[in-house]
Amino acid sequence: MKIWITRHGQTKYNKMKLMQGRTDEPLNETGIAQAKAARERIGDVHFDAVYASPLDRAIVTGAIIGGVSRDEVIIDERIIETDFGKYELHKYSGLGPRMSLYWALPEVFPAPPTVETVASMVQRSREFLQELEQKDYENVLVSCHGGIIRALTGYMMDRKNGICWRPKPHNCEIRVFESVDGKHRRIEE
Secondary structure, three states: OEEEEEEOOOEHHHHOOEOOOOOOOOEOHHHHHHHHHHHHHHOOOOOOEEEEOOOHHHHHHHHHHHOOOHHHOEEOHHHOOOOOHHHOOOEHHHOOHHHHHHHHOOOOOOOOOOOOOHHHHHHHHHHHHHHHOOOOOOEEEEEEOHHHHHHHHHHHOOOOOOOOOOOOOOOOOEEEEEEEOOEEEEEOO
16 A cells, blocks of 8 residues: 655645644645645546545645545544644744744653643554555545654654654655555655
């Protein structure tokens, strides 16, 4: 099975450099264009299923890149964005030391109060992907968010700490992995 993981297209809050988290902001025109361009780049790939977080920006991105209607996108709460708690909709540059250090180096600094922990992201990502790997898909698209992608990628790269924090995923970047009999590898496409 090939698992294609993508981050949603741009929203106005991304453009404003705000911690967007679970605020349900739709794609802006740039975000829609990014999703269409991503679909064009992958050509005629057929997805057996398209999964998305329950947030509109991920659903619409998944539908466009996946070449399916919005109604065909399978919603899964486990791939929703990280809960940024009291830092939601704050500028990246104004987060303060605790959140800035955590978001830059979660391997070293713990999540501040009200912010979802790496352990929580890793657990829900693992549960989602292990369940997905039991399906009989050839190609599946997972449309989600910049924070949770780091845990999804960590699982697919068999990282001991469960995350692959860097490099930061860009809007509509697609990371392609292969899962065969519980073994994973990244496919450069």
